Amino acid sequence: MRKDSRLSRMLHVLIHMDHLDGPATSEKMATMLSTNPVVVRRTMAHLRDQGYVASVKGHGGGWTLAVPLSNITLLDIHQALGDSSVFTIGLTDEHTNCPIEIAVNLAIRDAMEQAEALLLERFKQVTLDKLTAGFADFQAEHHEPSPVE
Amino acid sequence: MRKDSRLSRMLHVLIHMDHLDGPATSEKMATMLSTNPVVVRRTMAHLRDQGYVASVKGHGGGWTLAVPLSNITLLDIHQALGDSSVFTIGLTDEHTNCPIEIAVNLAIRDAMEQAEALLLERFKQVTLDKLTAGFADFQAEHHEPSPVE
DNA sequence: AATACATGTAACTTTAAAAGTTTCATGTAT
DNA sequence: ATACATGAAACTTTTAAAGTTACATGTATT
Numbered sequence A, B: 001m002r003k004d005s006r007l008s009r010m011l012h013v014l015i016h017m018d019h020l021d022g023p024a025t026s027e028k029m030a031t032m033l034s035t036n037p038v039v040v041r042r043t044m045a046h047l048r049d050q051g052y053v054a055s056v057k058g059h060g061g062g063w064t065l066a067v068p069l070s071n072i073t074l075l076d077i078h079q080a081l082g083d084s085s086v087f088t089i090g091l092t093d094e095h096t097n098c099p100i101e102i103a104v105n106l107a108i109r110d111a112m113e114q115a116e117a118l119l120l121e122r123f124k125q126v127t128l129d130k131l132t133a134g135f136a137d138f139q140a141e142h143h144e145p146s147p148v149e
Numbered sequence C: 001a002a003t004a005c006a007t008g009t010a011a012c013t014t015t016a017a018a019a020g021t022t023t024c025a026t027g028t029a030t
Numbered sequence D: 001a002t003a004c005a006t007g008a009a010a011c012t013t014t015t016a017a018a019g020t021t022a023c024a025t026g027t028a029t030t
Helices: A006-017 A026-033 A037-049 A074-080 A099-124 A136-141 B006-018 B026-033 B037-049 B074-080 B099-125 B136-141
Strands: A053-056 A062-065 B053-056 B062-065
Touching: A006 A026, A006 A037, A006 A062, A006 A074, A006 B099, A026 A037, A026 A062, A037 A053, A037 A074, A074 A099, A074 B099, A099 B006, A099 B074, A099 B099, B006 B026, B006 B037, B006 B062, B006 B074, B026 B037, B026 B062, B037 B053, B037 B074, B074 B099
Parallel strands: none
Antiparallel strands: A053 A062, B053 B062
C-alpha cells in the first residue's frame, strides 16, 4: 500500500521556507524533496487554500509562509491536506444487516477512533517552530539577512 | 489507497464458525464475505499458522476453530495477519542527513507510535466472545445441536 | 513589446499492496 | 473411482498518492 508522505514533506519544506528570505520556487522545493514541481504545487495548493502559505506567479515569484511557524501545528497541516482516514485498516460493508459483522466493525471502529483522537491530539500539541528547537544552528541562521540574486 | 479489510473479515467469520457444528468450507465463508474462496484460504492460512484455526482437506473438510473465542483477542488476529503498518501516513526518506527532515519524521513517528500503542492496547482488551455478548440470541444458539448434511 | 520566469491545471501514467481470478496439484471421505 | 476440499502458483484488478507531460496564465525585467 502506497504511503501518504505529504505531511512529512510539507512540514519539511515549511521549516526550510522559514529560513529563506525570498520566495521558494516549486522547482527548488521539488529538488529538496526529490520529486516533481507539479507534485509540490499540487500539495502546496492545499496549504495556500487554508492560508498557511501564499504563492506569487511570474518572475521572482514562488511560495512564502503566510503565518509564523509558531502559529502552525502538525494538526493544522494534516487537516489542510484533507483529513482522510489515517488507517490502512478498513471495515467491511457498513450496510450489512449481520449483527456479528456490525458488532465486529463497532469494536474495530471504536479502537481506531480512540487511536486517531490520540494521534490528532499529539499533532495538535506540536507547533512547527518547536520541531527544530533543539538545533541551535537553525535558530541562529533564522531570518539572517543574505544577498539575493 | 485500498483499505485492508482482513481483520474485519476474519473476526466476522471466526465468530460465525463458533456457531457451527461442522467445519466451514472456504466456499461458504467466501459467500458470507462476498468474496472468493482463494482469498479466504489465503487469509485464513495466517490464522492457521498461528494456531487459531485448523484446516482439513478433502471430503467433509474445511476450517474449524482451534482455540475458544474467549482466548482470542482482536490483537491476536491483527498480529497473526502480519502486523504491517496501520497508518496511511508515511515518512520521507529515512536515510536523509537533513536535520529538519529528521526532526519532522521524529515528531510524526512519535505521535504515530503512541497512537498505534493505544490501538493495540484496545485490540488486546477485547476477546472475540465479548463482541456478541450483548446479543442474547447468539448466546442461546451457541453450540446448539443441528443436523448436518 | 518581447522575454524569461513561475504558478495553475488538465490529462494522463506509474506504483504498491490488498483483493480478485484462474488453474491445477494434493489430499481425503464415501 | 469419484466427488469434495485445501494448497499454492501465477496472474489481473483496484485505489489513491505520486509522478509526468504539456500548455495556459500571470508578472518582473530589459
